[in-house]
Amino acid sequence: MQFDIESAPAQEALGARLARVCRAPGVIYLRGDLGTGKTTLVRGFLRALGYSGAVKSPTYTLLEPYSVGALRCYHLDLYRLADPEELEYLGLRDLLDDHALILVEWPERGSGGLPPADLEVNLSYAGLGRQVRMVARSATGRELMRRMENA
Amino acid sequence: MRVLGIETSCDETGVAVYDHRQGLLAHTLYSQIGVHAEFGGVVPELASRDHVRKTVPLVAETLERAGLQGRDIDGVAYTAGPGLVGALLVGAAIGRSLAWGWGVPAVPVHHMEGHLLAPMLEEPRPGFPFVALLVSGGHTQLVEVQSVGRYRMLGDSLDDAAGEAFDKTAKLLGLPYPGGPELARLAEKGRPDRFRFPRPMTDRPGLDFSFSGLKTFALHTLQRELADAEIPTQEREQIKADIAYAFEQAVVETLVIKCRRALDETGSRTLVLAGGVSANRRLRERMREAIAGEAGEVFYPRPEYCTDNGAMIAFAGAQRLLGGQQEPLRFAVDPRWRLVDLPAIDRRR
Numbered sequence A: 001m002q003f004d005i006e007s008a009p010a011q012e013a014l015g016a017r018l019a020r021v022c023r024a025p026g027v028i029y030l031r032g033d034l035g036t037g038k039t040t041l042v043r044g045f046l047r048a049l050g051y052s053g054a055v056k057s058p059t060y061t062l063l064e065p066y067s068v069g070a071l072r073c074y075h076l077d078l079y080r081l082a083d084p085e086e087l088e089y090l091g092l093r094d095l096l097d098d099h100a101l102i103l104v105e106w107p108e109r110g111s112g113g114l115p116p117a118d119l120e121v122n123l124s125y126a127g128l129g130r131q132v133r134m135v136a137r138s139a140t141g142r143e144l145m146r147r148m149e150n151a
Numbered sequence B: 001m002r003v004l005g006i007e008t009s010c011d012e013t014g015v016a017v018y019d020h021r022q023g024l025l026a027h028t029l030y031s032q033i034g035v036h037a038e039f040g041g042v043v044p045e046l047a048s049r050d051h052v053r054k055t056v057p058l059v060a061e062t063l064e065r066a067g068l069q070g071r072d073i074d075g076v077a078y079t080a081g082p083g084l085v086g087a088l089l090v091g092a093a094i095g096r097s098l099a100w101g102w103g104v105p106a107v108p109v110h111h112m113e114g115h116l117l118a119p120m121l122e123e124p125r126p127g128f129p130f131v132a133l134l135v136s137g138g139h140t141q142l143v144e145v146q147s148v149g150r151y152r153m154l155g156d157s158l159d160d161a162a163g164e165a166f167d168k169t170a171k172l173l174g175l176p177y178p179g180g181p182e183l184a185r186l187a188e189k190g191r192p193d194r195f196r197f198p199r200p201m202t203d204r205p206g207l208d209f210s211f212s213g214l215k216t217f218a219l220h221t222l223q224r225e226l227a228d229a230e231i232p233t234q235e236r237e238q239i240k241a242d243i244a245y246a247f248e249q250a251v252v253e254t255l256v257i258k259c260r261r262a263l264d265e266t267g268s269r270t271l272v273l274a275g276g277v278s279a280n281r282r283l284r285e286r287m288r289e290a291i292a293g294e295a296g297e298v299f300y301p302r303p304e305y306c307t308d309n310g311a312m313i314a315f316a317g318a319q320r321l322l323g324g325q326q327e328p329l330r331f332a333v334d335p336r337w338r339l340v341d342l343p344a345i346d347r348r349r
Helices: A008-021 A038-049 A084-090 A092-096 A137-149 B032-035 B053-068 B087-102 B110-122 B162-172 B180-187 B210-225 B231-266 B281-294 B310-322
Strands: A002-005 A028-031 A064-067 A071-077 A101-105 A119-126 A131-136 B001-005 B014-019 B023-029 B075-081 B106-110 B130-135 B140-147 B149-157 B270-274 B297-299
Touching: A002 A008, A008 A038, A008 A131, A008 A137, A008 B210, A028 A038, A028 A137, A038 A064, A038 A101, A038 A119, A071 B140, A084 A092, A084 B087, A119 A137, A131 A137, B001 B053, B001 B087, B001 B310, B014 B053, B014 B310, B023 B032, B023 B053, B023 B310, B053 B087, B053 B130, B075 B087, B075 B310, B087 B106, B087 B110, B106 B110, B106 B310, B110 B130, B110 B140, B110 B270, B110 B297, B110 B310, B130 B231, B140 B231, B162 B180, B162 B231, B180 B231, B210 B231, B231 B270, B231 B281, B270 B281, B281 B297
Parallel strands: A028 A101, A028 A119, A071 A101, B001 B075, B075 B106, B130 B270, B270 B297
Antiparallel strands: A002 A131, A064 A071, A119 A131, B001 B014, B014 B023, B130 B140, B140 B149
């Protein structure tokens, strides 16, 4: 599925639309250059799940955990990772046992150490706007895309 | 009281010994040690955040530099949050165990409290109460510091920290990541008034920060100005410098506006700048012009106390141990520990 996004609020709205059809557990990769709106999309995603606090960029902390009711969600940003081996220091293996939603920015920096994606979200510049392309990578991801189309 | 401090909350492994009468006795970061090859021979290239292999040798090195042995230490302080859980657990486990082995008390320290109190490692010390602007790659916070453990969050970053916005904008301008300091150098060559960037969230009340939009503004300005492929290389470089100038000015002015507002709101006259970005020359100049000019005072700790380090943890731990706080024979870390949840320390017991 492909979306043309004109503004940051529209990017958040797309994140919210995705969140409403998402079921835990699941793994979403977000690929795109600096400033293409990855964290903005995740902000909309978390807000739609009911999280009301600030959704900060996890570039420095690498990992921001969120709890909304019984649901656990992890927002990772692997930009500063020099080696996938460093995922071990984030306690990644513990997160995977958590029946959680995991959203990963810059997944290519963690390749080999990350769980496979159910869904890939590719973001790119399109003039002053952004283009977002979603690709299912598993049965769970295909089911998610189906619900997204019908939503 | 002599306190060993251990910091392992994120990227840096830092260890220090602070004596409440003699001051700081030794203070080392693993990244500095690696450069000087003081581990005796070959220094293995250890991954960032590999605190497991770095911490114990660094404790030994720090004690040696201070001319001390384990039995000379009266207490151990370790960072227990906020930070990465795996990283925090290493420092906490080693710190708590050393204290047990040496038969001395241990105390968990909040990483941000370390930063807030770090200016007190310097002479002259700022007096309580003061307002602290903590501005780094990971944080942009305004905090009212009434005394040790009495903190009021005045403002916080809603998206990208100021230092992160610097680093990412630098990358967009073609500088290496993290390139905040390089961006500041490029800005020196920029022409004033060529571009004007917004001052995010200054047009409404409140002390929160949002710098993510500046990064996007820089990107769109760059795309627009460099769209014409005919522009000669020299002119392109000048445009980048102009953008760097306007970006830096926007961040600095936003921080100045919010700091003045925070001083007004709290009635405090003392501002303390901490965190890696506080080393920025233009920020220091503008803060001094804007605040020191009105009979207020601005304090800046030296850069080595601004970035993550063990000295601030040893110092904050000493204040807490002297105040009678200590951890029983157990330890816990909290990756999302809130600053306002800390117990206050009253030294006049």
